Amino acid sequence: MAGAVAWGWCWATELFQLTGIPADLSARSLLSRMALGVRFDLVDLFWYPAGIVPLVALHWFLARRSREDGRPGSEAWTSKAA
Template identity: 70%
Template sequence: MRSRLLALAGVAAALAVAFAIRAVDDGALRQYSGTALYASMIYAGVFVLRPRTTPLVAGAVAIAWCWAVELAQLTGVPAELSARSLLARYALGVKFDPADLAWYPVGVVPLVVAHLLFRRRKFHAVTRQDTLAGR
């Protein structure tokens, strides 16, 4: 339960940052930060759905999802859905941008690395405590 709440907080934080940037910038920062933050939100969303997922698997799923959505934009279906729904526009985008394919990992890879480092540090802290306690 705790990990799902942390993941939901991560989703909320990514959305808050994305909307804050959208409010103050109308250029490249808005475009590419939004793309990276969308990917980081998907990464956190993986943990909402499957809290016991490893960081590497969650990262791979998030990037694969983002790339699949981006490539689906080549079909025109997301554009059609986005014309009817603001939510679909935010979730699926409108048009294909090959630069986005590179920006999705920018939003995910640092989170995977940070997550792995945090887990490693936590593991070593627990192991150290067990050693000191004579276990």
């Protein structure tokens, strides 16, 4: 779920750059430039999943391993109806 949210946020931010608003804000603020970027780049749309998918896979692997080992805190990964 977190990977899907991250992917959607990244694409939304990149597509927002098509409006020109981030470019105007970036001209006035370094924080805006770092958060929103300056201009749209189609290649970025392919790089976001290239970075997100391996991190989601690593998270899934580590969470699964933690559950199987019965490590403390692993119960947080399971949902139990009360």
